[in-house]
Amino acid sequence: MTPINIDRCVCYETTFATIEAWARSQKRVVTNEDVQTEFGCGGGCKLCQPYIACALRTGQVVFHEIRCEEEID
Numbered sequence: 001m002t003p004i005n006i007d008r009c010v011c012y013e014t015t016f017a018t019i020e021a022w023a024r025s026q027k028r029v030v031t032n033e034d035v036q037t038e039f040g041c042g043g044g045c046k047l048c049q050p051y052i053a054c055a056l057r058t059g060q061v062v063f064h065e066i067r068c069e070e071e072i073d
């Protein structure tokens with residue numbers, strides 16, 4: 001089985017690493033809504049939202065499993 005690497009919002013061509021680095025530089029709590037305002041990410045198909053939420057919470061920027069909306073919190 002080929003491993004999957006999910007590392008970006010494909011709608012806005014922005015990596016989770018870019019988002020996470022930007023969030024860290026903000027020196028405040030950053031939400032998915034803040035990311036959407038800054039990059040647009042999460043405002044298209046919305047499939048990246050669970051990954052962005054996890055990246056903001058944990059710093060993980062590459063995922064190997066499909067995550068669903070319900071898994072955000």
Ligand code: FES
Nearest residue numbers: 009011044045048
């Ligand atoms: S993948 Fe991020 S909005 Fe579609």
